[in-house]
Amino acid sequence: MTNIAQMTPAQQTVFFDVYLPTFLHKTAEAGLPLEDAESINEALEATALLKMAMSSQSQNVVKQANLSLKRALGVDQVQVAAQQVKQAGSVAAQLAQNPAIREAILAA
Secondary structure, rough: OOOHOOOOOOHEEEEEEHHHHHHHHHHHHHHOOOHHHHHHHHHHHHHHHHHHHHHHHHHHHHHHHHHHHHHHHOEEEHHHHHHHHHHHHHHHHHHHOOOOHHHHHHHH
């Protein structure tokens, strides 16, 4: 990543007034709030490294990084659980259409 001291004043303005606030907003939206300078620097560096890898390799790098991050954060487990809950809701909605089942549930 480019050192901030090496940036022109215009580049610094764009970085601090546009890029950095947008980056922090997007990471917070993704559930990854960056609250200290070290975390912000590491996230910016990881983003820059990913962009470099993407430019020199195929999209497979992005897919692999995404999968690795999901595993490391447990997001893959959350997504599976969410899908199971959604399926259970669908089954419950279908069962609720059956009058006998509906009456049994209400009587319980």
